[in-house]
Amino acid sequence: xxxxxxxxxxxxxxxxxxxxxxxxxxxxxxxxxxxxxxxxxxxxxxxxxxxxxxxxxxxxxxxxxxxxxxxxxxxxxxxxxxxxxxxxxxxxxxxxxxxxxxxxxxxxxxxxxxxxxxxxxxxxxxxxxxxxxxxxxxxxxxxxxxxxxxxxxxxxxxxxxxxxxxxxxxxxxxxxxxxxxxxxxxxxxxxxxxxxxxxxxxxxxxxxxxxxxxxxxxxxxxxxxxxxxxxxxxxxxxxxxxxxxxxxxxxxxxxxxxxxxxxxxxxxxxxxxxxxxxxxxxxxxxxxxxxxxxxxxxxxxxxxxxxxxxxxxxxxxxxxxxxxxxxxxxxxxxxxxxxxxxxxxxxxxxxxxxxxxxx
Amino acid sequence: xxxxxxxxxxxxxxxxxxxxxxxxxxxxxxxxxxxxxxxxxxxxxxxxxxxxxxxxxxxxxxxxxxxxxxxxxxxxxxxxxxxxxxxxxxxxxxxxxxxxxxxxxxxxxxxxxxxxxxxxxxxxxxx
Ligand code: SF4
Ligand code: SF4
Numbered sequence: 001x002x003x004x005x006x007x008x009x010x011x012x013x014x015x016x017x018x019x020x021x022x023x024x025x026x027x028x029x030x031x032x033x034x035x036x037x038x039x040x041x042x043x044x045x046x047x048x049x050x051x052x053x054x055x056x057x058x059x060x061x062x063x064x065x066x067x068x069x070x071x072x073x074x075x076x077x078x079x080x081x082x083x084x085x086x087x088x089x090x091x092x093x094x095x096x097x098x099x100x101x102x103x104x105x106x107x108x109x110x111x112x113x114x115x116x117x118x119x120x121x122x123x124x125x126x127x128x129x130x131x132x133x134x135x136x137x138x139x140x141x142x143x144x145x146x147x148x149x150x151x152x153x154x155x156x157x158x159x160x161x162x163x164x165x166x167x168x169x170x171x172x173x174x175x176x177x178x179x180x181x182x183x184x185x186x187x188x189x190x191x192x193x194x195x196x197x198x199x200x201x202x203x204x205x206x207x208x209x210x211x212x213x214x215x216x217x218x219x220x221x222x223x224x225x226x227x228x229x230x231x232x233x234x235x236x237x238x239x240x241x242x243x244x245x246x247x248x249x250x251x252x253x254x255x256x257x258x259x260x261x262x263x264x265x266x267x268x269x270x271x272x273x274x275x276x277x278x279x280x281x282x283x284x285x286x287x288x289x290x291x292x293x294x295x296x297x298x299x300x301x302x303x304x305x306x307x308x309x310x311x312x313x314x315x316x317x318x319x320x321x322x323x324x325x326x327x328x329x330x331x332x333x334x335x336x337x338x339x340x341x342x343x344x345x346x347x348x349x350x351x352x353x354x355x356x357x358x359x
Numbered sequence: 360x361x362x363x364x365x366x367x368x369x370x371x372x373x374x375x376x377x378x379x380x381x382x383x384x385x386x387x388x389x390x391x392x393x394x395x396x397x398x399x400x401x402x403x404x405x406x407x408x409x410x411x412x413x414x415x416x417x418x419x420x421x422x423x424x425x426x427x428x429x430x431x432x433x434x435x436x437x438x439x440x441x442x443x444x445x446x447x448x449x450x451x452x453x454x455x456x457x458x459x460x461x462x463x464x465x466x467x468x469x470x471x472x473x474x475x476x477x478x479x480x481x482x483x484x485x486x
Contacts, residue, residue: 052415059415059438123369130378137388144392144452150438158443159392182368189361 002027007340011040015118015344018354022347026340034335036328038358045359049318054080054288054309055154057318061305062148064320065356067110068298070103072305072320072356073152078232079294079307080154086284090234092156094275097234098166099139099149100296101264101271106135107299108257108264111351112187115254118348119196124186131179138169156281170272173265180265184258197251201334201346204248213330214323215301216260217350220253222246227297238270250349257351287311298323300351324350324357393454394437399428403449404470410441410450426470432457 005026011019019040025033045064049057061076062069074096081088113128136146142161143149151158161169187193203213208221218225224244228235243259245252288309296303301323308317327350334346372378380387389395406426411419418434419441421427442450 053413056413056415056440059436059440063436121365123365127368127372130372133378137390140388140393141390142392144390144394144439145437148436148438150394158439186364186368190364191362 004032009343009347013344015348016352017114018352020347020352020354022335022343024335024340024343029340031335031338031340031343034332036332038328038354040358041355042358043355046318046320049315051314053313054315055284055313057315058153059150061318061320062150062152064359065322065353066147067107067353068103068300068303068356069147070099070149070152071296071298071303073150074100074233075294075296075303075305076307076318077152077154078296079292079305080288080309082292082294083288083290083307083309084154084284084286086155086282088156089279089282090276091160091278092280093234094271095157095161095280096152097238098161098169098268098271098275099143099151100233101268102135102139103149104264104299105261106132106139107351108261109135111257111299111348112183112254115345115348116187118344119193121193124183127183131176131183134172134176138172141165142169153281155284156279158281160280166272166275170269173268177262177265180261184261187254187258194251197254197345198247198249200250200342201338201349202247202249203330203334205246207333208248208330211329211333212326213301214326215298215351216253216256217301217327217330219244220256221248225302227295227302230295232294232296234271234274235267237274238267240267250345253349287313288315291317300324300353301327320356320359322353322356322359324353327352328357387456389454391454394439395453395455396432396437396457397430397435397441398451398453399430399468400449400451401428401468402471403447404428404472405447405474406470406472407446409444409446413440413444415440420465428468428470430466430468432466433460433463 007024007026009022009024010016011021021037023035024031045060048060052060058073058076062073064072109128109132113125116124139149140146143151143159203221205222208218208223222244224242226242228240243256243263245255289311291308294305303323304321306319307315309315331350338346406421406423408421411421416434416436418431420429439452442452
């Protein structure tokens with residue numbers, strides 16, 4: 001039998017934007033087992049729900065994650081609105097959808113950049129982030145924050161976007177779309193990238209399903225799961241096509257995200273065309289009494305917030321299940337049997353977001 | 360399969376202006392809505408304490424006896440909650456980010472608002 005050795009990977013590793021630790025059991029250069037451990041950046045957000053009024057907790061909920069922050073805020077608000085049976089105005093739902101899709105664009109571009117960096121393509125990394133900057137600028141112009149938007153509140157949204165600005169955003173997306181096409185062509189066609197990613201970290205459709213993969217990780221393996229199909233916010237009124245690939249390797253996951261950029265642009269443009277006039281929020285009175293599970297689609301997959309109130313201003317329980325947490329068992333599966341040199345690329349291919357995993 | 364797919368983009372970026380700003384020599388990008396830091400008009404604050412209650416980061420401390428409004432800039436997460444909820448709208452969101460600092464400390468503002476005495480009570484109006 002070949003001698004086994006254990007190599008620690010992370011929590012500090014050049015390829016990891018955030019700390020996760022993996023113990024890699026190697027036989028020669030091949031990984032036979034990966035044992036993950038998390039818990040380096042636990043911040044106790046779920047406990048904080050008992051100390052902050054439910055109306056203020058939305059700011060805390062948003063800060064769960066530094067990338068898909070808006071969608072955390074949206075999901076939390078959605079849960080409270082369901083418990084209190086608040087009817088949110090249509091316009092607010094459309095605005096939430098627009099900001100969610102901008103978040104997805106910026107998150108996927110961030111990931112494409114980091115992914116390019118993980119296989120050593122620095123120039124592509126810079127280019128992805130250069131385009132991402134244009135998305136962030138729109139976020140800042142419409143909400144006041146580049147990364148933490150803070151524009152969602154219980155009962156609607158805090159800011160409206162004027163019709164003129166919406167039109168301009170939609171037009172700008174055309175030119176951003178052209179730049180994205182140039183960028184994604186590199187990912188999709190370049191021979192060296194294909195060579196590096198094809199057949200690396202393969203996750204079969206059955207494994208993806210039974211191990212609970214979500215988001216692009218599941219869709220890259222042919223499981224077309226997309227919470228936007230449940231029709232929350234204004235997604236029910238838009239025409240959404242789920243992107244799925246069948247190969248289940250790193251390249252397939254990359255293709256899914258590249259194609260999703262264009263779905264997001266399409267969704268925003270549809271929303272801009274269909275957005276109705278009207279108020280953007282309703283006054284919310286009373287306190288939440290009851291519990292609710294609410295789901296949404298983050299750039300990384302399905303997000304679940306569980307909220308429970310007892311009729312006071314403070315909730316008694318909040319539980320956040322983030323997509324990265326459920327993508328870790330599939331990751332462990334992908335790592336079995338891969339080469340040590342492929343580990344960084346495979347880890348990044350699930351788009352790990354550790355700070356929201358640990359809350 | 361394609362080779363040198365990136366060349367066109369790379370050449371264009373080499374020949375064009377840099378995408379980055381030489382901050383701080385050039386000012387950072389700002390928009391009308393940018394959340395920089397919170398400022399107070401101390402002459403209008405009625406010491407109601409709403410901002411302190413609504414602050415998720417507990418950055419504001421209001422002392423009603425000493426009439427001071429205290430702000431810990433390093434705690435503030437610039438969420439705009441206090442500005443939105445102040446009943447007399449005496450808090451504002453400035454678009455300028457606060458400068459970096461190496462010391463902890465709070466900013467203490469003395470509230471100068473004087474409640475106008477009703478004309479019917481005293482016959483003279485202050486404030
Ligand atoms: S902006 Fe937010 S964090 Fe800062 S003082 Fe106001 S309420 Fe508190
Ligand atoms: S700043 Fe506004 S909210 Fe805060 S105590 Fe003064 S009046 Fe009240």
